[in-house]
Amino acid sequence: MAQIIVVTSGKGGVGKTTSSAAIATGLAIRGHKTVVIDFDIGLRNLDLIMGCERRVVYDFVNVINGESNLNQALIKDKRSENLYVLPASQTRDKDALTREGVGKVLDELSKDFEYIVCDSPAGIETGALMALYFADVAIVTTNPEVSSVRDSDRILGILQSKSRRAEQNLEPIKEYLLLTRYSPTRVKNGEMLSVADVEEILAIKLLGVIPESQAVLRASNSGVPVIMDQESDAGQAYGDTVSRLLGEEIPLRFVTEEKKGLLKRIFGS
Amino acid sequence: MSILDYFRSSKKANTATVAKERLQIIVAHQRGERGAPDYFPLMKQEIIAVIRKYVHISEEQVSVQLEQNDDNLSVLELNVTLPERN
Numbered sequence: 001m002a003q004i005i006v007v008t009s010g011k012g013g014v015g016k017t018t019s020s021a022a023i024a025t026g027l028a029i030r031g032h033k034t035v036v037i038d039f040d041i042g043l044r045n046l047d048l049i050m051g052c053e054r055r056v057v058y059d060f061v062n063v064i065n066g067e068s069n070l071n072q073a074l075i076k077d078k079r080s081e082n083l084y085v086l087p088a089s090q091t092r093d094k095d096a097l098t099r100e101g102v103g104k105v106l107d108e109l110s111k112d113f114e115y116i117v118c119d120s121p122a123g124i125e126t127g128a129l130m131a132l133y134f135a136d137v138a139i140v141t142t143n144p145e146v147s148s149v150r151d152s153d154r155i156l157g158i159l160q161s162k163s164r165r166a167e168q169n170l171e172p173i174k175e176y177l178l179l180t181r182y183s184p185t186r187v188k189n190g191e192m193l194s195v196a197d198v199e200e201i202l203a204i205k206l207l208g209v210i211p212e213s214q215a216v217l218r219a220s221n222s223g224v225p226v227i228m229d230q231e232s233d234a235g236q237a238y239g240d241t242v243s244r245l246l247g248e249e250i251p252l253r254f255v256t257e258e259k260k261g262l263l264k265r266i267f268g269s
Numbered sequence: 270m271s272i273l274d275y276f277r278s279s280k281k282a283n284t285a286t287v288a289k290e291r292l293q294i295i296v297a298h299q300r301g302e303r304g305a306p307d308y309f310p311l312m313k314q315e316i317i318a319v320i321r322k323y324v325h326i327s328e329e330q331v332s333v334q335l336e337q338n339d340d341n342l343s344v345l346e347l348n349v350t351l352p353e354r355n
């Protein structure tokens with residue numbers, strides 16, 4: 001049985017797709033057979049971040065509607081043996097996702113894969129509800145900012161009431177906090193909520209902190225998940241996040257201001 | 270922090286603290302309504318409307334919370350801050 005991981009947030013643009021791509025790639029690199037699914041029907045993005053946009057033939061909705069089989073729609077990643085992408089459709093409406101349809105696809109994938117990573121769309125409509133419904137683990141992607149934290153809390157409420165595990169009174173979904181676009185300098189200046197603040201407010205287990213990083217745009221420009229850039233802070237932070245997801249206990253990095261040279265210390269940056 | 274930062278930030282309030290305090294209130298409120306039955310929001314509106322027939326109050330002066338104490342007992346808590354009489 002595969003473990004189903006949803007990367008969710010409520011609020012848009014907080015880094016779900018960036019994180020889904022990085023985490024799925026990280027799991028695959030460590031030898032786990034992984035598939036990452038784009039649930040953002042009509043607005044697909046994951047294919048671009050994964051760098052496989054030119055190889056999309058069939059998509060998630062085609063498979064649900066029986067217009068193609070799963071193997072025709074799955075795209076094998078160029079970089080890792082163990083990684084596959086199931087793209088979203090670009091045109092159809094989001095009602096194309098039905099609970100039965102999604103359930104059937106996930107069941108079939110569960111036979112072959114160890115991890116199924118679901119990249120949720122923003123909001124709390126059908127697409128987002130479908131992405132989280134079957135989850136075993138939720139990675140609640142949050143920016144250190146008021147509206148994102150409030151939306152994350154709303155998503156937690158939905159995970160606890162509208163998921164399969166909640167409806168069937170099973171063991172609850174494991175909820176993790178992934179804090180992204182973190183800026184230690186702004187936290188130090190009292191301009192941004194700290195890791196501890198957000199942990200205290202949401203009261204769920206912290207999986208990782210990803211710094212605000214120029215490496216993320218570079219990665220998306222070139223269609224290579226940022227975790228492949230192990231020179232970069234964000235790449236390393238995603239690496240740590242994957243390790244924690246696999247049960248390792250490692251300290252947080254990139255949460256304090258980096259040391260600056262003398263000139264920068266006097267004049268700022 | 271640089272010397273310039275010091276002067277820059279000393280003028281500004283610590284907005285992160287403000288954000289945290291606001292969020293603590295919002296989240297406590299959201300969690301209070303979680304797991305409540307579907308009719309709850311409407312019932313709350315109607316209770317407020319009834320009170321308003323008699324006293325002039327704003328919505329913030331009324332808090333209606335449902336507390337699940339254990340599996341077979343929940344408590345509906347109604348808190349109304351009445352305006353001072355004069």
Ligand SMILES: Nc1ncnc2c1ncn2[C@@H]1O[C@H](COP(=O)(O)OP(=O)(O)OP(=O)(O)O)[C@@H](O)[C@H]1O
Pocket residue numbers: 009011012013014015016017018019040045120121122180181182210211212213214216217220234
């Ligand atoms: N750690 C980071 N540092 C800098 N920029 C980032 C970081 N994480 C994400 N971004 C940028 O934020 C934007 C939104 O990211 P992304 O598409 O991953 O968010 P999303 O939550 O999937 O959005 P949507 O809700 O629209 O699906 C992108 O431009 C991305 O490059």
Ligand SMILES: [Mg+2]
Pocket residue numbers: 016017018040045119120121
């Ligand atoms: Mg996205």
